[in-house]
Amino acid sequence: MAKRLVLILVVLLVLPAVATAATVKVRVEGKTRTLFGPTEITVDATNALDALEQASLAGEFYYHVTTTSFGPYVDQVGRYGAAASSGWVFKVDDKSPPVGADQVKLADGDHVLWYYADFGAAGGPPTLGIKAASKKGCYTVHAYDDNGGIATVGAVQVHIGSKRVVNTTADTAVCPGPHPGLLVRATATGAIRSNAVA
Numbered sequence: 001m002a003k004r005l006v007l008i009l010v011v012l013l014v015l016p017a018v019a020t021a022a023t024v025k026v027r028v029e030g031k032t033r034t035l036f037g038p039t040e041i042t043v044d045a046t047n048a049l050d051a052l053e054q055a056s057l058a059g060e061f062y063y064h065v066t067t068t069s070f071g072p073y074v075d076q077v078g079r080y081g082a083a084a085s086s087g088w089v090f091k092v093d094d095k096s097p098p099v100g101a102d103q104v105k106l107a108d109g110d111h112v113l114w115y116y117a118d119f120g121a122a123g124g125p126p127t128l129g130i131k132a133a134s135k136k137g138c139y140t141v142h143a144y145d146d147n148g149g150i151a152t153v154g155a156v157q158v159h160i161g162s163k164r165v166v167n168t169t170a171d172t173a174v175c176p177g178p179h180p181g182l183l184v185r186a187t188a189t190g191a192i193r194s195n196a197v198a
Helices: 002-017 048-059
Strands: 022-029 034-045 063-068 071-077 086-092 111-118 127-132 139-144 156-160 164-168 184-188
Touching: 022 048, 034 048, 048 063, 048 071, 048 086, 048 111, 071 086, 071 111, 127 184, 139 156, 139 184
Parallel strands: 022 111
Antiparallel strands: 022 034, 063 071, 086 111, 127 139, 156 164, 156 184
C-alpha cells in the first residue's frame, strides 16, 4: 500500500511538468501558394513549432529545422529554404512573438500562421485575414503588422473560388454575391495571402 501511495505522489508531481497540447488552428503560406490549411485546420499542439509538425504530418509536406545558438530555426518548408533576407516566420493570433517557435506556449483557440517572407528595413510584410462580416454573404479583410496592429496595404483583391475577383480595400466590407460552395480569400501586393472562408 505504501508503494502505491508513493507512486501516486510521484505521478502527481511529474504530471504538471508535462506540457499539455492546446487545440489550435494552423495554416502554412508558401512563397507562391498555400501549402497547408487554407481554411485553417485544427490540430493539437503545445507550441508554434509543434503546430508546424502537426501540420506537416497531416499535410505530408517537408520542413527542416536547424539548431542555432538561439534555439531551433525553421530554415525550409516545402521547396523553399531561407536565403539572405527571406525565410520562414510565424505568427500566433496575428502577432509575431519575440521568442522562438518552440518557446510559444499555445492556448486553445489560438491561430498559428507559418509563412515565407521577404524582409526589408521596415520588417516583414503585412499578413491578411478575412472574416465573415455581420451582413450575410459579406466579408471584411484586415491587414496586420508584426505586432498584430492594423497595417496599411494598397488595393485588396477578394477571390471567390478560382475565377472571380472583387477589388476592395482593407477594413471595408465586400459583398460578392451568391457563391455556393466556393471559398473566399484575399490577396494584396506585398502582403501574405489571407485564410480562406466559405
